[in-house]
Amino acid sequence: MPNLPPSSPPAPADSSHPASAAPRNEYTVDELARVSDTTVRNVRAYQDRGLLAPPERRGRVGVYDDTHVSRLKLINHLLTRGYTLANIQDLIKAVDEGHDLRSILGLETAIGGRWSRERPRKYSLVELMQMFGDKASPGALAKAVELGLLERNGLSFVSGNPTALAAGATMAKEGIPLADLLDAVSIARPHFNAVAKALVDLVVRQLDRYEADALPPPADVPALVDAIWRLRPLASVLVESEMNRALEEASGDYLGGRVAAIMEKKLGHPAQGEVAKRAAPKKGKGKK
Structure with a gap:
């Protein structure tokens, strides 16, 4: 079927419409599938679902x-972004109800988009061996893949956080066993997950004033998206601040005591800080 010159208003279904009506592009189902980069089968399926x-x-x-x-x-664009047909059906329904699709997708990105701006990087096995030396054993690589720190890509590996991978390589070169480092990540991850959930709940709670199964009113969406984007970096700052505080306390408790013990053994008397620490009453303990 030949295509007619494009125009914005579609012609009505009545084939007897006057010839003066603005023309439009017209397609058979095969032509539609071809110009839309899909298949006739998909076209039929989308029609059956009301999409x-x-x-x-x-x-x-x-x-x-x-x-x-x-x-x-x-539909093709949303499918490539990971939406299911059921998700797309909900989005299209929202658009038909007056929502702006860009605002809806902006809300989805603000809530569920990546928090890190790092781009994933591919590493060959040779590159990983250069970074970690002989510590990059098959067992260590398998553990890193299990933890999601690396993903297999054929004969190569992909890291979603190259900075963290480089930090791990530096720590391994400083003598920290890679197996112990991976065990530390495994032990710490549930705690990080709990912290992340608490902070994400603070951000998503901005939606609590709306019905759980309904989108916010169209007029509210842009301001809501803006508020969530402002809250996200603040949550990251809070995590970094609390992590630094916890590291300072942990290093003071463990490393400080270890250094004091070494000084006591070498010098024959406790370090001044350790003397004061021992002399100070323990919290929560009164005199007997």
Whole structure:
């Protein structure tokens, strides 16, 4: 079927419409699938799910137009972003109810988008051996993959956080056994997950004033997206601050005591800080 010159208003279904009506692009189902980079089977399936409007009928032929092309391109775009057809159906329903799709996707990105700006990086096995030396054993690599620190990509590996990987390599070169380092990550992860959930709940709680199964009113979405983007870096600052505090306390408790013990053994008397620490009454303990 030949394509007519494009125009914005679609012609009505009545084939007897006057010739003065603005022309439009028209497609058979095969042509529609080709220009929309999909298949006829997908077109039929999307129609059955209500994602795509039915074509105009001209006798036994279904005629599609550019509105169908736009909808199919939108569906393809959302599928590549990881949405399911059920998700897309909800989004399209929201658009039909007056929501702006860009605002909805902006809300989804603000809540569920990556918090790190680091780009994943691919490493060959040779590169990992250069970074970690002989510590990059098959067992260590398998453990790193299990923890999600590395992902296999054929004969290579991909790290979603190259900075953390480089930090681990430096610690390994300083003598920390890689197995112990990976065990520390495994032990600490549940605690980080709990902290992350608490902070994400603070951000997502901005949605609590709306019904759980409904989107915010269209007029509220842009301001809500802006508020969530402002809260995200503040949550990261809070995590970093608390982590620094915890590291200072832990290093003071463990490393400080170890150094004091060494000085006592070498010098024959406790370090001044350790003397004061021993002399100070223990918290929560009174005199007997």
